[in-house]
Amino acid sequence: MKQMKSGGGWAAIRYTLRMANRVGWWQLWKAMRSKNACKTCALGMGGQAGGMRNEAGHWPEVCKKSLQAMVADMQKGLRPEFFQRYSIAELRTLTPRELEWCGRITTPLYAGPEDTHYRVLDWEEALERVARQLRGQAPDQNFFYASGRSSNEAGFLLQLFARLYGTNYVNNCSFYCHQASGVGLGRSLGTGTATVTLEDVEKTNLFVLIGGNPASNHPRLMRTLMNIRRRGGHVIVINPVKEIGLVNFRVPSDLRSLLFGSKIASLYVQPHIGGDIALLTGVARIVLEQNAIDERFLREATEGFETYRTHVLGTSWETIERGSGVDRATIAKIADMYIRAPSTVFGWTMGITHHKHGVANVQTIINLALLRGMVGRPCAGLLPIRGHSNVQGIGSMGVTPVLKQKILDNLETYLHVKLPARPGLDTMACMKAAERGEVRSALCLGGNLFGSNPDAQFATRALSQLELIVYLSTTLNTGHAWGRARQTLILPVRARDEEPQATTQESMFNFVRLSDGGPSRYQGPRSEVEIIAALAERVLRDKSPVDWKTLTSHCHLRQMIGQIIPGYEKIAELDRTREEFHVAGRTFHTPRFATPSGKAQFAIPAIPLPAGSEQQLRLMTVRSEGQFNTVVYEEEDIYRGQERRNVILMNHADIQRLGLHVNQRVTVRSAVGSISGILVRAFDIRAGNALMYYPEANVLVPTTTDPDSKTPAFKCVLVTLTPDYVPANGQDEAAAGRRPLQLAH
Numbered sequence: 039m040k041q042m043k044s045g046g047g048w049a050a051i052r053y054t055l056r057m058a059n060r061v062g063w064w065q066l067w068k069a070m071r072s073k074n075a076c077k078t079c080a081l082g083m084g085g086q087a088g089g090m091r092n093e094a095g096h097w098p099e100v101c102k103k104s105l106q107a108m109v110a111d112m113q114k115g116l117r118p119e120f121f122q123r124y125s126i127a128e129l130r131t132l133t134p135r136e137l138e139w140c141g142r143i144t145t146p147l148y149a150g151p152e153d154t155h156y157r158v159l160d161w162e163e164a165l166e167r168v169a170r171q172l173r174g175q176a177p178d179q180n181f182f183y184a185s186g187r188s189s190n191e192a193g194f195l196l197q198l199f200a201r202l203y204g205t206n207y208v209n210n211c212s213f214y215c216h217q218a219s220g221v222g223l224g225r226s227l228g229t230g231t232a233t234v235t236l237e238d239v240e241k242t243n244l245f246v247l248i249g250g251n252p253a254s255n256h257p258r259l260m261r262t263l264m265n266i267r268r269r270g271g272h273v274i275v276i277n278p279v280k281e282i283g284l285v286n287f288r289v290p291s292d293l294r295s296l297l298f299g300s301k302i303a304s305l306y307v308q309p310h311i312g313g314d315i316a317l318l319t320g321v322a323r324i325v326l327e328q329n330a331i332d333e334r335f336l337r338e339a340t341e342g343f344e345t346y347r348t349h350v351l352g353t354s355w356e357t358i359e360r361g362s363g364v365d366r367a368t369i370a371k372i373a374d375m376y377i378r379a380p381s382t383v384f385g386w387t388m389g390i391t392h393h394k395h396g397v398a399n400v401q402t403i404i405n406l407a408l409l410r411g412m413v414g415r416p417c418a419g420l421l422p423i424r425g426h427s428n429v430q431g432i433g434s435m436g437v438t439p440v441l442k443q444k445i446l447d448n449l450e451t452y453l454h455v456k457l458p459a460r461p462g463l464d465t466m467a468c469m470k471a472a473e474r475g476e477v478r479s480a481l482c483l484g485g486n487l488f489g490s491n492p493d494a495q496f497a498t499r500a501l502s503q504l505e506l507i508v509y510l511s512t513t514l515n516t517g518h519a520w521g522r523a524r525q526t527l528i529l530p531v532r533a534r535d536e537e538p539q540a541t542t543q544e545s546m547f548n549f550v551r552l553s554d555g556g557p558s559r560y561q562g563p564r565s566e567v568e569i570i571a572a573l574a575e576r577v578l579r580d581k582s583p584v585d586w587k588t589l590t591s592h593c594h595l596r597q598m599i600g601q602i603i604p605g606y607e608k609i610a611e612l613d614r615t616r617e618e619f620h621v622a623g624r625t626f627h628t629p630r631f632a633t634p635s636g637k638a639q640f641a642i643p644a645i646p647l648p649a650g651s652e653q654q655l656r657l658m659t660v661r662s663e664g665q666f667n668t669v670v671y672e673e674e675d676i677y678r679g680q681e682r683r684n685v686i687l688m689n690h691a692d693i694q695r696l697g698l699h700v701n702q703r704v705t706v707r708s709a710v711g712s713i714s715g716i717l718v719r720a721f722d723i724r725a726g727n728a729l730m731y732y733p734e735a736n737v738l739v740p741t742t743t744d745p746d747s748k749t750p751a752f753k754c755v756l757v758t759l760t761p762d763y764v765p766a767n768g769q770d771e772a773a774a775g776r777r778p779l780q781l782a783h
């Protein structure tokens with residue numbers, strides 16, 4: 039399969055047509071035009087402006103990803119016979135893509151310790167089983183996990199249930215995602231989210247994109263980047279991999295771009311994996327040496343500048359070049375563009391947060407922005423480019439192990455109760471506690487806790503220790519096959535656009551969207567809020583200070599959220615005004631910060647040098663064009679020119695140096711696991727580094743986390759490669775290594 043010369047374009051349009059044929063044109067058109075926030079990334083499309091419209095009002099915004107997600111939710115319902123026919127062992131042989139396309143789950147499903155197959159339960163029995171388990175144990179023997187696709191209303195209710203049940207073991211997928219951004223921004227600026235609006239980004243002169251691949255993962259950001267270039271501004275991309283869509287992109291909804299392509303990166307710099315701190319410290323060094331700093335801003339709005347200056351000027355060019363893998367002349371080019379730009383926005387994604395030094399990475403970016411006063415004024419600032427469409431809202435609602443003091447106080451006053459004070463646990467800590475047998479059950483609101491976890495062997499082992507795991511899901515995923523406890527219960531939920539009541543979602547720009555919902559497509563699945571309330575009522579019975587039946591009204595829930603979540607006051611009026619809004623107190627257009635002193639804080643991050651020996655490669659585990667997290671829609675990765683997923687992309691020089699050749703089959707080994715039958719492929723990636731696809735590669739990722747954010751280092755795994763034995767008569771390569779997870783059955 040040849041690599042494309044630009045991202046986006048006709049391939050995206052052809053895909054739309056194919057999908058329309060699959061589910062019917064009229065059905066798809068209706069779904070695309072419905073007033074619901076887009077289901078995929080957190081750019082926050084849709085809502086009341088209607089599908090295909092962004093926060094700046096631009097229409098039409100077409101995105102292949104949102105189509106994929108919509109079409110997957112519109113597929114046929116799974117019939118009970120499916121589960122009689124296929125055993126759990128057989129489900130384990132399916133790839134993530136095959137599982138996703140089995141169909142929508144429409145009935146509660148259960149498998150006990152002796153069961154070889156899932157069997158259908160009625161709702162009454164299913165809910166009662168969960169309630170019995172939760173009632174029969176101490177509150178800290180259950181943990182609650184949420185993905186980022188559920189609504190604010192469901193998120194709020196889940197954490198309320200958990201706290202009234204009596205535990206702070208509540209967390210969300212952010213711990214495997216942007217937690218480092220929240221922690222880093224919190225420490226430096228006293229906020230946890232973007233300091234800019236979409237309008238700021240649209241108007242900035244320079245966008246520095248670090249460690250992200252929006253061409254695949256946030257396609258709608260590509261129009262914004264294109265517009266920055268068209269206005270004469272610049273885009274700098276910092277990424278070990280040359281991502282073709284960041285070089286050239288054809289925005290499908292822009293005719294000129296579609297026909298001729300749009301240049302995205304003005305400058306493309308390829309550091310080592312984990313080399314960003316060294317690289318950006320080099321940029322800071324030049325800014326300081328040229329005295330291109332905003333002295334007044336530094337004096338009036340920041341603290342710790344002198345110590346920082348000494349640290350940066352004391353860092354040798356040798357350390358900077360070795361740490362980053364980038365030469366001084368290239369670093370000078372970045373500095374030059376930064377110094378000349380009147381306004382700059384720094385945006386980053388998982389290439390920054392998925393490291394043992396994720397928080398240090400984020401704080402390094404903030405330092406650099408502070409130097410030139412690029413925070414706290416219009417058209418400049420910081421943008422963690424979020425993942426799931428409502429992961430930010432799930433965090434705002436308190437689906438976190440530690441509640442903000444104000445939320446805790448508000449809840450206690452409102453409910454006249456004392457909430458549990460015992461400390462909560464992050465996601466990895468919950469998994470480790472499960473492995474040790476310290477928790478007995480888990481309740482997962484969406485997501486795929488197994489598939490998203492590092493060290494798949496460990497994840498299977500940890501979850502299998504639980505007495506009960508409950509998954510609220512729309513479709514089947516690897517977790518249902520591999521992430522089983524002694525008893526596993528799957529409760530089918532309605533997707534956002536099937537909700538009978540309106541829901542809300544928060545975008546990465548802190549903008550709260552109203553989704554109208556829509557008619558249900560299947561008999562069977564229930565609303566997330568309805569399920570959570572029913573469980574809470576059964577578990578807490580008459581010991582509860584709230585009436586759970588009343589709280590099944592989303593309107594009622596929004597009233598409560600408005601009183602309890604700071605910045606969300608306007609949500610209480612939403613049902614009357616239908617006015618979507620920015621969460622108050624998040625965007626900074628003046629240089630006053632939410633830290634105790636009101637000033638931004640400089641940090642002094644240590645500079646990591648590239649880990650590993652000559653024989654090892656640093657491996658990043660990333661998404662392909664055809665997947666959404668652990669859900670794989672298509673096997674091929676069109677932008678990177680890969681027709682399959684069991685490949686390792688590496689620099690040509692490394693292939694030669696290690697005595698390998700292209701398309702040779704190898705076993706990739708790390709400290710925790712190995713995968714065989716992986717094909718070697720040459721790619722434009724900084725030598726010494728390699729790329730494989732998540733979630734399959736999670737067999738290789740150790741469980742070590744960044745001590746500050748508790749996020750695993752998904753982007754930096756040390757691996758060695760050894761050639762696989764191939765029989766003399768050869769073998770069909772395509773058959774080798776197709777199976778996604780090579781664990782013992």
Ligand SMILES: Nc1nc2c(c(=O)[nH]1)N[C@H]1C(S)=C(S)[C@@H](COP(=O)(O)OP(=O)(O)OC[C@H]3O[C@@H](n4cnc5c(=O)[nH]c(N)nc54)[C@H](O)[C@@H]3O)O[C@H]1N2
Binds near residue numbers: 256278389659
């Ligand atoms: N289509 C689609 N859209 C999605 C998702 C999806 O799976 N599919 N997932 C959603 C979610 S939850 C998230 S969090 C986002 C993820 O969005 P991304 O962060 O863009 O996703 P990844 O594939 O993890 O890609 C990380 C990028 O970082 C680069 N990188 C890796 N290591 C380093 C490093 O050390 N330094 C630097 N500078 N770069 C590095 C990689 O080359 C890659 O281009 O996307 C969201 N949107």
Ligand SMILES: Nc1nc2c(c(=O)[nH]1)N[C@H]1C(S)=C(S)[C@@H](COP(=O)(O)OP(=O)(O)OC[C@H]3O[C@@H](n4cnc5c(=O)[nH]c(N)nc54)[C@H](O)[C@@H]3O)O[C@H]1N2
Binds near residue numbers: 214732735
């Ligand atoms: N190696 C490696 N591991 C990673 C990453 C990586 O880059 N590399 N990325 C990490 C990141 S950034 C993240 S965010 C996590 C993702 O972790 P999760 O959010 O836990 O996983 P997803 O794959 O997004 O979850 C998909 C499932 O959600 C369910 N679902 C879909 N829509 C809905 C809905 O509306 N409601 C409910 N209740 N369920 C729904 C479906 O059953 C689907 O199978 O993975 C992390 N793990």
Ligand SMILES: [Mo]
Binds near residue numbers: 215216
């Ligand atoms: Mo994510």
